Each structure stands twice: as structure tokens, then as C-alpha cells.
Amino acid sequence: xxxxxxxxxxxxxxxxxxxxxxxxxxxxxRDFYREHDSEIEPNWHMIFLLLQKNxxxxxxxxxxxxxLSHPAIVKLINKMKKRGYINSNLDPKDxxxxxxxxxxxxxxxxxxxxxxxxxxNKALEEMLEHNTLLLEQLEQLEARMAExxxxxxxxxxxxxx
Amino acid sequence: xxxxxxxxxxxxxxxxxxxxxxxxxxxxxRDFYREHDSEIEPNWHMIFLLLQKNxxxxxxxxxxxxxLSHPAIVKLINKMKKRGYINSNLDPKDxxxxxxxxxxxxxxxxxxxxxxxxxxNKALEEMLEHNTLLLEQLEQLEARMAExxxxxxxxxxxxxx
DNA sequence: TCTAAATATGTAACTGGTTACACAAATGTA
DNA sequence: TACATTTGTGTAACCAGTTACATATTTAGA
Numbered sequence: 001x002x003x004x005x006x007x008x009x010x011x012x013x014x015x016x017x018x019x020x021x022x023x024x025x026x027x028x029x030r031d032f033y034r035e036h037d038s039e040i041e042p043n044w045h046m047i048f049l050l051l052q053k054n055x056x057x058x059x060x061x062x063x064x065x066x067x068l069s070h071p072a073i074v075k076l077i078n079k080m081k082k083r084g085y086i087n088s089n090l091d092p093k094d095x096x097x098x099x100x101x102x103x104x105x106x107x108x109x110x111x112x113x114x115x116x117x118x119x120x121n122k123a124l125e126e127m128l129e130h131n132t133l134l135l136e137q138l139e140q141l142e143a144r145m146a147e148x149x150x151x152x153x154x155x156x157x158x159x160x161x
Numbered sequence: 162x163x164x165x166x167x168x169x170x171x172x173x174x175x176x177x178x179x180x181x182x183x184x185x186x187x188x189x190x191r192d193f194y195r196e197h198d199s200e201i202e203p204n205w206h207m208i209f210l211l212l213q214k215n216x217x218x219x220x221x222x223x224x225x226x227x228x229l230s231h232p233a234i235v236k237l238i239n240k241m242k243k244r245g246y247i248n249s250n251l252d253p254k255d256x257x258x259x260x261x262x263x264x265x266x267x268x269x270x271x272x273x274x275x276x277x278x279x280x281x282n283k284a285l286e287e288m289l290e291h292n293t294l295l296l297e298q299l300e301q302l303e304a305r306m307a308e309x310x311x312x313x314x315x316x317x318x319x320x321x322x
Numbered sequence: 323t324c325t326a327a328a329t330a331t332g333t334a335a336c337t338g339g340t341t342a343c344a345c346a347a348a349t350g351t352a
Numbered sequence: 353t354a355c356a357t358t359t360g361t362g363t364a365a366c367c368a369g370t371t372a373c374a375t376a377t378t379t380a381g382a
Contacts, residue, residue, distance in 0.1 A: 005211060005226040007300060011285040012278060015190070016207060017299055018183035020228065021306070023339060025176040026368080028312035043368080046177060050166060060330060065166040067181060072369055074332060096330040096377045115319065117173060123314035124172040127305040134302060137295035138178055139168060144288040145182070151189035153284035158276065184369060187338085204338080221360055233339055235362060257347050257360040 029120070036116070039083055040109075045117060047076060048102065048110075051086075056099045058091075085109075190281070197277070200244050201270075206278060208237060209263065209271075212247075217260045219252075246270075 006013035006020070029042040050057060050065055059077060063070040077100060080086040085106040091097035128134055167174035167181070190203040211218060211226055220238060224231040238261060241247040246267040252258035289295055 004228055004303075006207065006228070007303070009207065009210060010296070011282045011289070012206060012210070014285060014296065014299075015183055015186040016204060016227070017303070018179050018186070019339080021299070021302065022176055022179035022183060024306060025179070025311055027340065028310055029176070029315075030367090032312045032315050041367095043177060045173060046167065046170065049170060049173070058330075059332090066177070067165055067167070069370065070331075071333080071371085075368075078332095094330085094378070098331080116315070119315045119319040120311075121172045122318045123311055124175060126314060126318075127302055127311070128172070129301070129305075133294070134298035135171070135175065137298055138175075138182070140290070141182065141288055141295060142165075142168070142178070144290075145185060149189055150186055150281075150284055150288070151193045153287060154190075154193050154277070154280045157283045157287075158280040180369080188370065191337090202337095219360075220362090230340060231361075232341085232363080236338075239362095255348070255360085259361080 032116070038112075038116070040113060040116075041079070043076065044080060044085070045120075047080065047086075048106070048113065051100065051102045052110075056101045058097045058099060062100070193277070199273075199277070201274060201277075202240070204237065205241060205246070206281075208241065208247075209267070209274065212261065212263045213271075217262045219258045219260065223261070 006016045009016075026042050033040045033042070046066060047062065050062060054061075057065075059070055059073050062077075063073045066073070077086060077088070081088060085103055086100055087103045088098045088100050091099050167177045170177075187203050194201045194203070207227060208223065211223060215222075218226075220231055220234050223238075224234045227234070238247060238249070242249060246264055247261050248264050249259040249261050252260050
């Protein structure tokens with residue numbers, strides 16, 4: 001008897017396995033930060049990197065860059081603001097927008113965080129056995145999803161059944 | 162400028178991409194069922210398949226087979242019971258256990274559901290271009306995760322930094 | 323110039339996972 | 353046989369995403 005029914009399910013188990021894996025990464029990353037007495041949370045990483053690269057961005061720009069919904073970003077940013085990692089300034093030219101920047105506190109902590117992230121990258125490389133096959137396969141799947149999403153394809157294939 | 166910062170991030174973007182993809186599959190599957198006026202929810206699929214294969218199972222057995230926590234299964238099963246898709250009988254030999262089986266209603270709907278699942282499988286095969294490379298790569302990653310989890314590896318690699 | 327449409331942000335309700343805890347029943351052992 | 357341990361189920365509080373809706377500001381066009 002197989003140990004893992006989702007794997008046994010083949011194609012049909014894919015979705016569940018993606019969820020299970022991403023959850024596992026998330027919870028373990030959270031534990032890692034906690035055990036290192038860091039206030040940082042798992043997916044602040046991508047916000048930090050974006051704001052390092054671009055200096056200042058708005059909620060909508062971040063949502064676009066990460067391809068997440070804007071309420072997801074609002075929640076993330078609010079927590080980072082509350083903890084003092086992000087400053088938000090009303091745009092003087094457009095009073096709808098808030099320009100978000102990393103705070104001094106965030107910048108001061110960056111060296112420590114970068115050591116963590118470097119360890120994370122190395123751990124991932126190790127787990128992927130230093131090749132990018134999985135990343136490439138994922139990128140193809142993302143591209144297929146962008147061309148025609150899963151639901152559209154299901155509908156089409158159901159009609160022709 | 163890249164369209165998708167998570168892809169640009171390389172290894173570090175992997176977790177977010179897994180989450181994004183699995184969420185997309187989940188929401189689209191949910192929409193598919195809704196538009197076909199089905200009461201079924203996305204991950205009931207795996208429960209149906211398990212109970213077809215094994216006739217009767219307990220919460221704990223299902224949790225083991227799917228490698229999810231037992232409270233996750235309790236929630237799923239409760240909803241399926243409420244909608245009348247699962248019957249639960251106290252085990253006469255062990256009064257802690259409830260033997261779960263598909264209800265008559267569930268069995269009656271199976272042909273329709275199987276048509277949906279077949280469409281889903283075909284759609285996934287199409288998106289994976291009829292090869293199992295992604296599934297194999299995922300299985301390797303799952304195996305690495307089982308050998309030594311992400312957090313353990315991060316800790317080890319941080320110390321040697 | 324006035325107003326309709328588009329854009330930026332924020333809020334509410336929902337979903338499907340998690341860990342931590344509680345408790346009853348069964349099992350194993352002194 | 354009694355009691356400690358293990359096992360099965362259930363509940364509570366939390367988390368990170370979603371869609372749908374609300375509101376304010378800016379932009380565009382008659």
C-alpha cells in the first residue's frame with residue numbers, strides 16, 4: 001500500500017501536493033524565524049526584495065509584481081507597518097496613493113535577514129539538487145495557466161466528452 | 162522589467178509560486194463546480210476516491226493517507242456529512258472510531274462527478290503537455306523534504322555561513 | 323467645466339489549512 | 353486488576369489567501 005495517496009492519484013493529486021508543499025515551506029519558515037527570535041514573517045521576504053530593488057512602491061504596484069490580489073498586500077503591509085518595518089507616505093501628487101518604503105529599522109536588520117535568506121536559498125538549491133528543472137516546469141505550467149486557465153480547459157474538455 | 166517578480170526571484174520565489182498555483186487551481190475548481198450547479202467542493206475529490214477504493218475509513222486513516230492534519234479532515238468530513246455525502250457509523254469494536262462511508266446520494270452522483278474529474282485530469286495533462294516531468298520533480302522535492310525538512314536545512318546552512 | 327469612468331485603497335465575509343489543547347476509549351504493564 | 357500511556361476525535365484560535373463591496377481621488381470626454 002502506498003504511503004501517499006495524493007501521489008498515487010497522479011494528475012488529480014497535483015493541486016493538493018502543491019498546497020501541501022507550499023504550506024510546509026511556509027510553516028517551517030515561520031518556525032525558523034521564531035526560533036531565531038525574529039519578528040519577521042515568511043512572505044515579507046518578497047516585499048523586502050521588491051522595496052530594496054525599487055525604493056518605493058504602492059500597494060497596487062506590489063500586487064501586480066507579485067500577482068496577488070491587492071487585499072492580500074494590504075494585509076501584509078499593515079502588519080509590516082505595525083511592526084515598524086515599512087513607512088507609508090501619502091503621494092503629494094496623487095492623494096489616493098501611498099508610497100511605501102522600508103523603514104530605518106528594516107534597513108538596519110537587513111544584514112541579518114540576508115543571512116537567513118541566503119540559508120533559505122541554499123537549502124532550496126540543495127533540495128532541488130542544484131538544478132532548475134522544477135522551476136522550469138513550474139514556469140511552463142504558469143504560462144499554460146496564463147494562456148487558458150484550468151476552469152476554461154475543464155469546461156471545454158467536458159463538453160467534448 | 163519582468164512581469165512576475167516571484168519568477169525573477171529564482172529559488173526564493175518557489176514557495177510563493179507553489180501557493181499561488183495551488184490557490185488558482187482551487188478557486189477555479191470551485192467556480193467550475195458552482196457553475197455546474199454542483200454542491201461538491203474542490204478537495205472532496207480525494208475523499209471520494211479514497212472511500213471508493215477502501216469502502217470505509219476513519220478520520221485518522223484519511224489524514225494519514227493524504228498526509229494532512231486530522232483537524233483538516235474533520236472539517237472536510239463534517240461538511241460532507243452535513244451535505245449528505247458521507248455516513249458515519251460508530252465502530253462497534255472500538256467506540257473511539259467512526260467508520261466513514263459514501264452515502265447513497267454520493268454513489269448516485271458518482272457518474273456525473275467522474276465526468277468532471279475526467280475533464281480535470283485531461284485539462285491537467287494538457288497543461289503539463291502530456292508528460293510527467295513536473296510530477297516527478299515534485300516527488301523528488303517531497304522526498305527531500307521527508308529526509309530533512311526545510312527548516313532543519315536552513316539551520317544547518319546558517320551555522321556554516 | 324461638469325460628470326462619468328477608472329484607479330487606489332480599504333473592509334467584510336469566506337476558505338482551507340495549521341498547532342495546541344481537551345477528553346474519552348482502548349491498550350499495555352506492574 | 354488498576355493505572356499510565358496511547359490513540360481517535362473534536363474544538364479553539366490563528367494564518368494567508370480569495371471575492372465582493374465601499375469610498376475617495378483622479379482622469380477623460382461631451
